[in-house]
Amino acid sequence: TRGEDGRTRTTQTLTxxxxxxxxxxxxxATAERAQAESRLSTAQTPGNTQLAISNQALGTLRQRRAxxxxxxxxxxxxxxxxxxxxxxxRDKVAALDRAIAAEExxxxxxxxxDYAAAREREANLRARVDQLLSRLxxxxxxxxxxxxxxxxxxxxxxxYDGLLQRYKEIGVAGV
Numbered sequence: 001t002r003g004e005d006g007r008t009r010t011t012q013t014l015t016x017x018x019x020x021x022x023x024x025x026x027x028x029a030t031a032e033r034a035q036a037e038s039r040l041s042t043a044q045t046p047g048n049t050q051l052a053i054s055n056q057a058l059g060t061l062r063q064r065r066a067x068x069x070x071x072x073x074x075x076x077x078x079x080x081x082x083x084x085x086x087x088x089x090r091d092k093v094a095a096l097d098r099a100i101a102a103e104e105x106x107x108x109x110x111x112x113x114d115y116a117a118a119r120e121r122e123a124n125l126r127a128r129v130d131q132l133l134s135r136l137x138x139x140x141x142x143x144x145x146x147x148x149x150x151x152x153x154x155x156x157x158x159x160y161d162g163l164l165q166r167y168k169e170i171g172v173a174g175v
Contacts, residue, residue, distance in 0.1 A: 013139055019132045026125040033118040040111040043104075058103045065096035 072089035079086050 013136070015132055015136045015139055019129065019136055022125060022129050022132060026122065026129055029118065029122040029125050033115070033122045036111070036115040036118040040108070040115045043108045043111045055103070055107050058100065058107065061096060061100045061103060065093060065100060068092045068096055 068089065072086065072093050075083070075086045075089050081087070081090070
């Protein structure tokens with residue numbers, strides 16, 4: 001923008017514009033990190049049913065385990081635990097338990113990876129924001145110094161114009 005005296009004055013620098021944009025990205029990254037952290041802490045809670053609800057494979061495995069356990073319990077009513085069919089049913093339940101544990105571990109690992117990536121992105125953006133804040137501070141100090149010099153120039157120009165006017169007056173009066 002132009003001031004009354006015709007000088008150009010800027011109100012927003014490229015650095016401040018970049019800082020605004022990075023600040024918006026940082027707010028978004030912080031929200032994403034908080035969501036990832038929430039998912040991770042929920043997934044790490046023992047016996048949490050949210051994991052099965054959010055993961056279809058895990059829900060299917062738990063359903064199959066419940067069915068296999070029901071079959072095993074039905075066999076135990078009629079036979080001893082050492083009976084071959086009962087042992088096979090018990091082994092099937094144990095295999096499903098291992099598969100459920102492996103899938104839960106995989107899901108937790110994915111959540112932990114998402115959280116780590118979100119935390120790293122947030123940290124990188126925060127470092128860039130801090131760097132731009134430092135640069136903006138430096139620009140502001142330079143701008144203040146520039147304005148001081150500009151005022152000195154304006155003052156000297158006024159003094160010069162006054163002296164020149166006085167010289168002309170003396171020159172005209174002397175003629």
